[in-house]
Amino acid sequence: MTMVGIGVGGLLAAGGAYLAFVQSKKKAGFATELKFMKATSLAEISESFRSMDAEGLGDSYKDFVEVNGAAVTDGELKSPHNETPCAYYEASVMREYEQMETYTDKDGKVKTRRNKLYENVSRDKSSSPLYIADGDTKVRIDLQGADLQLKSAATRYEPFKEERGYSFFGINFSVPTGTRTLGFRYEERIIPAGHPLYVVGEVRKSGGELSIGQPSEKGKPFIVSVKSEEEVIGSMEGSAKTTMYFGYVLIAIGIAAAVFL
Template identity: 30%
Template structure:
């Protein structure tokens, strides 16, 4: 009993840190100003006049539509969708055979066998056709469009196989595992998709770019509006707070009960 209580307390501690992070995100969104690209250019101009060319930095929110980099749009790995950003992953579903207490047991499991997130930058373009670069820096956006969630059954054989241009071994984990199939998932941001970006605007490479703050802070790229994100964080914070209190109290009760008994 006390083991279950200790597990609940550990989960409550993890939820507490997640709750603090959520609250910090919410406060950052509330306290950060949404600026147009011309306004950011004016701020950069003042910085240049003060002799700080190339060192401009300002935390801001930017809203606009996704626009490809100068080299053109990307093509998503699996669906070949034109996009400015994509991520895919391939999961292997397999069955293992185990013997416990003289009994034969079959267990289904899943493991990730392939995946990739595009690292290329892109831009956000406003209603006046002014652009600002976006450096995703490996950050996955909030609520991208899912273009694929497809399961392909394994058709036998022990050699390698290829689907959607990706070569996959058909057997993992030794002779006691049997591959059932592969699940392919993919997410993209298409050109023209409306985006909300919270980050640090800088001019280190010349043109204005928004990315992850150099000295720590929040960096959000979302297909949702700021209002929708705030509502989501407020709801999440309340649920986590309830979980922290409830998990801690129940965990302590179970620990005490286990010790007493």
């Protein structure tokens, strides 16, 4: 047992305790809170807001809600890579390339090797407003700070061709010197147009209209998901258990490090 071992072990054990007893309980608490929440229809929310607005209290309207509906946006929107009709998208382009590296082997000889590497060269997301709709009622979603759970779309790989020029999301791309570009991987995640949405957040008046956004009360969840309520809760519970077990492992490693290092 040394001071270094005690220090390293203490840090590992402290990190493990935080994961096992703080983070995991926080996630489990979110899951429990969602289980006991009662979904509110968009029509009910709209009616409550109109009643308060008629009394001059619309600006102070605020409520923490769970809602279900369909994803819609203004006009027609398609994802940039696959041209899939959607209400929201996040897209990226990953460059696959090779780079030569000089290194010294165990015998002291200087050698070179070729490494395959990846870098994100461009990304984009839709700027059109996202709404959750149910019947004739729709409410805008302010995605700032949301736990945004999207649907993965098909990934496409395109080998690099030196004779052609490349531009991604309207910006020309120049191949960096000193590397050999192999190709580009096009990835996107979307909320398909009309897809069911599960949203938990704070509804309030913003910009003259109702919107759902990040709760003003610290620690409250803000979820926008293409998954069902049951799937979201199940995922949270699974993540809480994984975090707890990983924390226990770190605690055990920390104790071992403190004793044996």
